[in-house]
Amino acid sequence: MNREERVALKICEKRMCIMSKNESLDRISWLPEHVLHVILDKLPLKDAARSSVLSKTWKSVCSSYPMTPFVNLDHNLFGLKSLESVQEPDIDEIRKNFIDFVDDDLFQLVQNKLRVHKLALYVAVSDSICFSRVDHLIELVTKVSMVEELCLFVQTKDAGWKEIEEDYIYYSIPFSVLASKGLRSLNVHGCKFSSSMSIAFSSLQHLSLTYAVIDEDDVMNITRSCPAIETLEFDHCTFWIETLELSVFPRLKKAAFLENYNWLYNIIVVDHTSLESFKSDALTMCEFTPSGCGSIRELILSCQSSVSPLDLFVNLDTFPLLEEAELSIELSCLDGANTFRAANHHLRRLFLSIRKFYEGIQVKKIDIDCPNLEFFEFHGGDPKQIFINCPSLRQFHYVGDKIPVLPVFNSSPACLEDIYFRLGMICNFTSQWFIQLRGLSELMAQLGSVVRLNLDCFVQKVDFAPKEFGANEALRQQNVHLEIYLRHLHIPVGFVDGLIWSTRATTSTICGHQRDFVKEMCQKLAKKSQDENCEKSCDKCWWHHIQKFEVENSIKEEDVTCNLTSLVETPLSFRRPKTSFKLGWRINQYNNASSLLCI
Structure with a gap:
């Protein structure tokens, strides 16, 4: 002693x-x-x-x-500093100097036994001759005390930001990096594991591979060496295997596949009782079984992914613990089922997109019966019926090319805060279209505290005459907000009248140089007193209800309320103008309404 x-x-x-x-x-x-x-x-x-x-x-x-939270060794930052000090730098010389710098820095960390929480190493090499020096750096990294999170990116002329072919030059990371003491998270970018050696045990729990190469031996070695893996993420990886079964990872809780290259055709989720989150944005077939769906809480499937069997996704009851779902399903697959149903007690967020590639194919019914659902967004599909029984619903969004069928709310949501409809790719606006829009806005205004109607469309033809339709008497909708994005500078006559008649919007916003829209608004406001050819009690023309108004323009700083002509004559500029019309509606026997119209 x-x-x-x-x-x-x-x-x-x-x-x-x-x-x-x-x-x-x-x-x-x-x-x-x-x-x-x-x-x-x-x-x-x-x-x-x-x-x-x-x-x-x-x-x-x-x-x-001795500990430090983060060590970042980035060749890009090192190169920027070198460029500031050297007038004509040599790229190969800068890369060589950076490797020398990293070598010294890592050696000091090993000597001082400094514990590092996260270490990031980003190296760029000119050719495979430099790989031996990178091997030495990786060896030093494994000796740094208790690195919990490790990020490795070795960029070559062929690998780093694109698909890796067999004849490309790319760095092969030694499998021994998994044996680093205390390593819990590993992020590899632009590389491939080098050998088939197997590590006796690894504490690794999170593995993320980006622009990397995965073959069958790699999968086998990862499953043998890393029994504690809970998270797998593959982003733009090159797979040299056809099928990947997630059941080989017994403790896996989260799996994500974001794009992929080459041969991965099937991702199989079979008898996996621990998987809680599954995300696929890759062009693959995802195969599920009922036993593999029982523990999933988060499910995200993009338009590129296919699913099998489909009946598991037509009725989400097979996912009893599901809390968040984003599903993009091809309409031709649902044609035989006719109905999409979600009746989940735990479901809180649902995004449903039904893609329509063929005419004549249509899903007939959407039935959502989720007592705890707070957010529901629906894209396309043009269903015949939409039933919603969600008393906790806070946000309801719809995106499509047509005005949808009016949803039937079996129980009116008590806390519905945001209703959003986005309608696009519309060219011809008929009177029937404006009537449907009016019915939709009236129903939604009664349900939600805020209703947003977004029109992103082409305007080629408008068929609307306000005096031919019902009176505009019930100005009850003080919560409707209209957002307009037009693809043409010139709009046909009747478009402005049709939108205000059908929505009676509290707020309407249009961006861009829509001089025709502004000009027509100014003309109607200038003659807001009743026309001579209208009866005294006429309320079919919306401008008759305007008692006062204020006008603002994002480009013109002066007050344009008293000079509407200057507003119309505002010259075009590179800035996207925003003109605001604050409209004060007249008090009548139906309502005391005040509205803001921003254009």
Whole structure:
């Protein structure tokens, strides 16, 4: 026993003697400092840092404990600094100097036994000759004490940001990197694992591969070496396998496939009782079984993914614990089922997009019966019936090319805050279209506190005459907001009258140089008193109800309320103008309405 150990032993004996007199004291805090450091080594770095607030003793222990939260070794940042100091830099020389810099920096981390929470290494090499130096850097990385999160990106002339072919030059990361002590998260970019060696055990829980190469041996080695993996993410990876069964990862909770290249045709989720989240944006077939759906809480399937069997997704009852779902389904697949149904107690967010590639194919019914659903967004499909029984619904969104059938709310949501309809690709606006829009806006205004109608369309033909239709008497909709994005500078006559007659919007917004729209508004406001050819009690023309108005323009700074001509003559500019018409509606026997029209 050396002198330092004897001194530490005497201090410990004195502390234990004091502790024996007062059992209520904190015994752990009396341990020697090097023992407390060993305790901190066993904790995640975040928890070790939090211990500094326990007491003055622990604050002193943490201040003497060697740790750093993040080390970022990026060749791009190093190159920028080199460019500032050198007039004509040599790229190969900068890359060589960066590798020397990283070598020294990593060596210091190993020598000082500094514990690092996250280490990011981004290296660019000119050719495969430099791979031996990168191997040395990776070896030093594995020796850095207790790295919990590791990001590796080795960029070559062929790999890094695109699909990797077999004859490309790309770096192969040694599989031994998985054996790093304490490693919990690994992010690999633009590489491939080098050998088929198997690591006895790895603490890795999160594996993310981006623009990487995956073959059958890699999958086998990962499953053998990393039994604790809970999260798998593949982003634009090149797969040299046809089928990937997620059941080989027994503890997997989250799987994500974002784009893919080459041969991966099937992703199979079979008898996987621990999987909680599945996301696929890849051009693959995702095969499920009822036993593999029982634990899923988050399900995201994009338009590129296909699913099998389809009946599991036509009725979401097969996902009893589902809380969030984003489904994009081809309409031809639903034609035989006729009905899409979701009746989940836990479901809170639902995004449903039904793609229509063939005419004559139509889903007949959408039935949503979810007591805890708070958000529902529906795209396309043009169903015949929409039934919604969601008393907790807060947001209801619809996106399509046609005005949808009026939804039937079996129980009126008490907290519906936001209703949003986006209608696009419309060219011809008929009188029937404006009548349907009016019915939709009236129903939605009664249900929600805020109703937003978005028109992103081409206007070629408008067939609307306000005096031929019903009176505009019930100005009850003080919560309707109209957003207009037109693809033409010139609009036909009747478009403005049709929109205001059908929506009676509280707020309407149009962006861009729509001089015709502004000009017609100004003309109607200038003659807001009743026309001579109208009866005194006529209320079919919306401008008869305007008592006062204010006008603002985002380009013109002066007040244009009293000079509408200057507003119409505003010159075109590169800025997208926004003109606001604040309209004060007349008080009548039906309602005391005040409206804001922003154009």
